[in-house]
Amino acid sequence: xxxxxAPLGFFILAFGAHAAAGPSARPNIIFMLxxxxxxxxxxxxxxxxxxxxxxxxxxxEGLRFTDAHAPSAVCTPTRYAFMTxxxxxxxxxxxxxxxxxxxxVEPGRVTVPSxxxxxxxATGVVGKWHLGLxxxxxTDYNGEIKPGPLEIGFDYAxxxxxxxxxxxxxxxxxxxxxxxxxxxxITLDYTVQRGDPExxxxxxxxxxxxxxxxxxxxxxxxxxxxLTGKAVAFxxxxxxxxxxxxxxxHDIHVPRVPHPRFRGGSQAGVRGDVIQEFDGSVxxxxxxxxxxxxxxxxxxxxxxxxxxxxxxxxxDAVHGGTEETxxxxxxxxxxxxxxxxxxxGGTRVPFIVRWPGHVRRGTSGALICHVDMLxxxxxxxxxxxxxxxxxxxxxxLPALLGPEGDRPCREYLVEHGNVLAxxxxxWKLIPARPAAKGKKGKRAPxxxxxxxxxxxxxxxxxxxxxxxxxxxxxxxxxxxxxEQGRSRP
Ligand code: CA
Numbered sequence: 001x002x003x004x005x006a007p008l009g010f011f012i013l014a015f016g017a018h019a020a021a022g023p024s025a026r027p028n029i030i031f032m033l034x035x036x037x038x039x040x041x042x043x044x045x046x047x048x049x050x051x052x053x054x055x056x057x058x059x060x061e062g063l064r065f066t067d068a069h070a071p072s073a074v075c076t077p078t079r080y081a082f083m084t085x086x087x088x089x090x091x092x093x094x095x096x097x098x099x100x101x102x103x104x105v106e107p108g109r110v111t112v113p114s115x116x117x118x119x120x121x122a123t124g125v126v127g128k129w130h131l132g133l134x135x136x137x138x139t140d141y142n143g144e145i146k147p148g149p150l151e152i153g154f155d156y157a158x159x160x161x162x163x164x165x166x167x168x169x170x171x172x173x174x175x176x177x178x179x180x181x182x183x184x185x186i187t188l189d190y191t192v193q194r195g196d197p198e199x200x201x202x203x204x205x206x207x208x209x210x211x212x213x214x215x216x217x218x219x220x221x222x223x224x225x226x227l228t229g230k231a232v233a234f235x236x237x238x239x240x241x242x243x244x245x246x247x248x249x250h251d252i253h254v255p256r257v258p259h260p261r262f263r264g265g266s267q268a269g270v271r272g273d274v275i276q277e278f279d280g281s282v283x284x285x286x287x288x289x290x291x292x293x294x295x296x297x298x299x300x301x302x303x304x305x306x307x308x309x310x311x312x313x314x315x316d317a318v319h320g321g322t323e324e325t326x327x328x329x330x331x332x333x334x335x336x337x338x339x340x341x342x343x344x345g346g347t348r349v350p351f352i353v354r355w356p357g358h359v360r361r362g363t364s365g366a367l368i369c370h371v372d373m374l375x376x377x378x379x380x381x382x383x384x385x386x387x388x389x390x391x392x393x394x395x396x397l398p399a400l401l402g403p404e405g406d407r408p409c410r411e412y413l414v415e416h417g418n419v420l421a422x423x424x425x426x427w428k429l430i431p432a433r434p435a436a437k438g439k440k441g442k443r444a445p446x447x448x449x450x451x452x453x454x455x456x457x458x459x460x461x462x463x464x465x466x467x468x469x470x471x472x473x474x475x476x477x478x479x480x481x482x483e484q485g486r487s488r489p
Contacts, residue, residue, distance in 0.1 A: 026382065028243050028245075029377060030244075031301050034304040035075065035251065036304065037304035040333030042350050045064075047330075052279040059352045061356065063361060063363070064362070065353075069347040069415060070304065073342070074340055078306055078370060080104060084109065084110075085371055085374030085393030086392055086393075087416065090485065098207070099167050100208070102132045102134050103135075105152050112377055113244060113246065115377065115381070116153070116377060117153050117155065118383060121244045124238075124243065125247075126159075126234060127159070128250055129149065129157075129172075130162050133172070138188060142177075142185040142186055145177070150174060156174065156234060157174055164250045165194065165205075165207055167207070167209065168188060168210050170186065179216040187211045187212055190207070193207070204220060204319065220257040223251075224281055227249060228280075228285070235288050244377075251277050251278040252277075255320070258276075262276050269321040270321050271326060282302055299358075299359070299380065302351075303349055306340075306349070307345045307347060307348065308338060309340070310326055310338075311339075336459040337417070341418070342418060342419045342430050344428070344453070355400075359401065366396070366409060367408070368396045368410070371390075412477060422478040427474065429448065429449070429478070447464070450463045450474075451463065
C-alpha cells in the first residue's frame with residue numbers, strides 16, 4: 001500500500017503551499033459521475049423507495065455533501081466544466097451535443113486528466129463522453145477517431161460516444177469503434193427525429209438515425225455491466241501505480257433498460273431500478289478496491305452530472321418511467337425544479353467522497369462544484385495549477401479534509417440552468433430575463449427572484465422586493481463574474 005502515515009497537518013500544509021507531495025502521498029482518484037441522478041435519489045439523501053446500500057455505506061465511511069453542484073443543469077456543459085475548470089456558459093458550442101459533434105475541448109489546454117498525467121498518474125475514462133469526437137462535424141466513426149480523450153490527457157478510453165439515446169450505439173475504445181465490420185460502415189443522420197421509424201436501434205428510438213455498424217451495436221441491458229467491467233479492469237491494470245479514473249455511467253439516463261437482475265427491484269419503477277443498478281456499479285468498484293487493497297489509498301467520489309428528472313418524454317414511457325411507476329419517489333428531495341432548471345433541483349446533486357484517514361467522515365454543507373475538481377485534484381496531486389488554467393476552479397480540498405465543520409472555499413457559485421443564477425451565503429439570485437426562452441415550467445422569471453436557502457430550501461418565497469440591495473449587489477457580482485472571464489483568484 002502507498003498510504004502515507006504522515007499526520008493530517010502535513011497534508012494541509014503541503015497542499016496549501018502546492019508543494020510537491022511525495023509519490024507515497026498521492027492517492028488514486030476515481031471520479032464516478034452518474035447521469036441525471038437527483039438530490040433525493042440515494043438512501044443516504046432520503047430515498048426510501050429505492051435502495052442504495054453500497055452508496056449509503058460509502059457515505060458512512062466518507063463525507064456526504066449537502067450543497068454540492070453540477071456546473072450545469074444538463075450533460076455536456078457539466079462535463080466540459082469538470083474537464084477544464086471553466087464554466088461552460090463562457091464558451092459557445094458547449095450545449096448538448098449530437099453524436100456527430102467534433103471534440104469541444106481543445107487539445108493542449110490544461111484538463112483534469114492532462115494535469116494528473118503530468119503528475120505521473122495513469123489516466124483513464126470509461127463511460128459516457130458527450131464532449132464530441134474528431135476534428136470536425138460530422139464525426140467519421142469508420143477510421144481512426146481523433147482528436148478525442150487521448151488527445152486531451154487520457155491514456156485510455158472506453159466510450160459511449162454521446163448518450164444512450166443518441167446514435168451511434170457502439171463502443172469506442174481509444175481511437176476505434178469496437179467490433180466494426182469495415183464492410184458495414186457507420187453513417188449517421190441527425191435530421192431523423194427520435195420516434196421516427198428510422199430512428200430505432202435495438203428496438204429503442206434514438207435521436208439520429210444510424211445506418212451500418214450492425215456487428216458493433218451495444219446491447220442496452222448490458223451497458224452497465226460492460227462499463228463497470230472496463231472500469232474495474234482499468235483499476236486492476238494500474239493497481240501498482242497512481243491512477244485517475246473518470247467513470248461516467250450511462251445510468252440513470254434514458255433509455256432506462258436495466259439488466260434483468262435489477263428489473264423490478266425498486267419501488268419506483270424502471271427509474272428506481274436503474275438507480276439500484278448504478279448502486280451495484282458503485283459496489284463493484286468498492287469491492288475491487290477492497291480486493292486489491294487500494295481502499296486506504298484511493299479518493300473515491302460519487303456524484304451526478306445534473307439534477308433528477310422523471311423524463312416521461314424519454315424514448316417512451318416504458319424506458320423513462322411514469323408518474324405512476326415513480327410511486328411518489330422524491331427524486332430531487334425537497335428541491336424545486338428538475339434537470340435543465342435554474343432552481344436548485346437543476347444542479348444540486350449528491351456528492352460523496354471517501355479517502356480513509358484523510359477526508360473526514362460525516363456531512364458537509366460547504367458550497368462546492370464539479371468545476372472545482374481541476375484545482376482540487378491539482379492540490380491532491382501536488383501539481384501546481386498554471387495561472388491561466390481552470391479560470392473558475394477553486395481548491396475545495398480544505399472542505400474535504402476538515403477537521404472543523406463547513407469550511408467555505410468559494411464565496412460565489414454560478415448555477416447554470418436555462419438562465420444563470422448566483423449563490424452567495426444563504427442567498428440565491430435568479431436575475432430577471434425579459435425575453436425568456438425555454439421549456440414550459442422551466443422558464444426564467446420575468447422579474448428577479450431571491451431566495452434564502454438556509455430557511456427556504458424549496459425556493460418558495462421570493463424575497464427580492466424586500467431585499468433590493470442584495471439583489472442589486474448580487475446582480476452586479478454576477479455581471480462581474482461574466483465579464484472578467486474568470487472567477488478564481
Ligand atoms: Ca445528464
